[in-house]
Amino acid sequence: MDYSRLKSPHNPPLRIIIVGAGLGGCAAAIALHHHGHEVVAVLDKVRSFQRLGDSLGLGENAFKLLARWGCNVKEIQEIGNQAPTMKIRRWRDGKVLAEQPLMDMAGYIGHRGDYHDIFLKWVRERNILIRMGCEVTSFDDSDPTPSLTLASGEVMTADVIVAADGIKSLARHLVLGARDDPVSSGYACFRAYFEPSEEMKADPSRNAFLGGDNVNFWIGPDVHVVQNTLRGGREFNWILTHKDDGDVPESWFQPGDMDEVRRLVADLDPNIREAIKSTEKCLDWKICYRKPLPTWVSPQSHRIVLLGDSCHAHLPTSAQGASQATESAGALAVCLSLVGREEVKIATRAYEKLRFPRIRVSQRHGEDLRDRWHNALKNVEEDVEIDPEVVKIKNRPLYAFDSEQDARDRWDEVSSRVRAEFAEGKIEPLRD
Ligand SMILES: Cc1cc2nc3c(=O)[nH]c(=O)nc-3n(C[C@H](O)[C@H](O)[C@H](O)COP(=O)(O)OP(=O)(O)OC[C@H]3O[C@@H](n4cnc5c(N)ncnc54)[C@H](O)[C@@H]3O)c2cc1C
Incomplete structure (x- = not known):
């Protein structure tokens, strides 16, 4: 592997544990490693990964970051669907209502399991330890050293714990202070x-x-x-x-x-x-x-952080779940590099504030597309022409975004806000 890893701004580097080796957890491991942080381990409860799920999209916004972190994104692009265009058709007879480049939706569509294999390989190439069969059964939000306990009884501590533990996240309960039902x-x-x-x-x-x-x-x-x-x-x-x-x-x-x-x-x-x-x-x-969460960060230490589906799952019509998890990984890694060792909480609270509005835009794209598709043909006679724009997928504007650059560009403004909130003793909840 030939790429330059950034030097950690901390001495010693921040020690980070990642819970969940899905696409989000893998992206977090790669991003944090690239930025010089020490990824102690990525833990996953399953003993081995199967080729689960089906089609999943990865967009240019994710590829740009992965390439910057030294991943050969061609490995993914080559196994993705190569169709130049996609067709949006009328339910009853298949008449093409709109045709547009495949890249307008998700970039490359491939099998989730195949993409996941490549993400796992990229993590292993960096000698980051992936520990399988390690179910996290509880978290302890102690400041300044949070910990987690595995089903085996083993306790692990870190400077930061990233919970990329999926839609049924256990860490989310700790962060919210309550169970949240779907x-x-x-x-x-x-x-x-x-x-x-x-x-x-x-x-x-x-x-x-x-x-x-x-x-x-x-x-x-x-x-x-x-x-x-x-x-x-x-x-x-x-x-x-x-x-x-x-x-x-x-x-x-x-x-x-x-x-x-x-x-x-x-x-x-x-x-x-x-x-x-x-x-x-x-x-x-x-x-x-899940309704948008009011927080992605644990209340006491501010060092247990949600990422990916655990805090920002998307509708399938967004085609952005894995891409946004990758964006969040980049933003978190940058934030952690912009603070001193004693100021991790400024970074994690800035991370959630930076990411929340962007995630809502991406989530709304999925809701908007579903609603436009489901309403376009209501009360429309068979022979009436539909304006193709009404049914087209409009994800392309999402791809220009660079979550690392965004974190740097808005750091001064957002971190000042976080500092002020800590000074006042009240962290404002995330809201639209
Ligand atoms: C089985 C499966 C099939 C899917 N199929 C599709 C699909 O077909 N199309 C699509 O677009 N999206 C699919 N998704 C969702 C998609 O993978 C995610 O939206 C995206 O990749 C971001 O995922 P994530 O890493 O945040 O979460 P996930 O992919 O859900 O990964 C979470 C990981 O955390 C692990 N974990 C959970 N709890 C614990 C714990 N307590 N201790 C240790 N490890 C834990 C899980 O085993 C899992 O590997 C699927 C997800 C799963 C889990």
């Missing part, structure tokens, strides 16, 4: 990912979208389907988002009811309908919301 977004996804059989490939009623790399969306009233291929057409993914006000068991693994799927796609464009209807099994993925 709230239904009112929607759920059925999703399936599989290698098409030879029989399917030969069947004209099911093979219309099997050739090469492609990305398509079918939009209708309160419903949409995302379909894409991966690995040059050898793998096939569909995701059906629909209204769902039922209970919210929040799970990545809940089996879906294919009869319900068949009912929902009964009037979908026949060119994709049969491919979906004949799918053997799918997952039922409730899209759970």
Whole structure:
């Protein structure tokens, strides 16, 4: 590996533990290491990672940072979907309503598991220890040395603990001082990912979208389907988002009811309908919301910090969950480098204030797109032309952002505000 790591401004460097070796935890490890901090370990509760999930997007905003931190982003781009454009189609007949560059949505779409493998490899290349089978069961927010306890009973201390422990974060309870239950977004996804059989490939009623790399969306009233291929057409993914006000068991693994799927796609464009209807099994993925959190930082030591889905999960229509986790990693690493060892709390509180408004913009992109898609064809006659702009994905403006530069540019203003709040003895909650 050939890149220059920055020198730590601290002597000795800050010792940091990361909880969760998902894409967010890996990005945090790489960013913090690049900025000269000492990443003691990345802990994950699972014993080994499987190829879980399906399609995930990574945008230019993330690639820019990863490349700066010495990662060969071509490794990801090469395995991402290479389709030049994506098509947004009418639910009933597949008529193309808008076509736009794939890069307008998420940059490269690839399999979450494949991208995760590469992130893990980048962490290991830096000799950062990833400890698997290490479930964190509790945190202690002692100042100035917070700690965590593993299921084995082992206690670990650090200068900073980064909790990238996902949507069901344990650390979030400590940070908020209470449990927060998921709230239904009112929607759920059925999703399936599989290698098409030879029989399917030969069947004209099911093979219309099997050739090469492609990305398509079918939009209708309160419903949409995302379909894409991966690995040059050898793998096939569909995701059906629909209204769902039922209970919210929040799970990545809940089996879906294919009869319900068949009912929902009964009037979908026949060119994709049969491919979906004949799918053997799918997952039922409730899209759970959490209201924007009032804080991402622990109340006593201010040294246990949330990052990624633990504090800023996105809707799938944002296509920015992993990219924003990467941005947060860069901002946190910069903030920690701008303070002395005794001032970590200024850095962590500045980090949440810097990141919150940006995250809300990115989250709102997903809500806006879903709402535009689900409403565009309501009460519209079949033969009426739709303005393509109404249904286009508008993520591109998000990509120019550089979260490290932003942290530096706004540091004086934001850190002064944090200092004033500490002086007054009251940290203002994050709010829109
Ligand atoms: C199984 C799964 C499938 C997904 N599928 C998709 C998908 O298809 N498309 C998509 O866009 N996004 C998907 N996502 C979400 C996407 O990965 C995230 O939005 C994004 O990568 C940011 O993730 P994160 O690292 O913040 O959280 P996560 O990816 O959820 O990672 C959190 C990590 O923390 C670990 N962890 C949790 N609690 C503890 C604990 N107490 N102790 C130690 N370790 C702990 C978990 O094992 C996990 O590895 C999926 C996530 C998961 C977990």
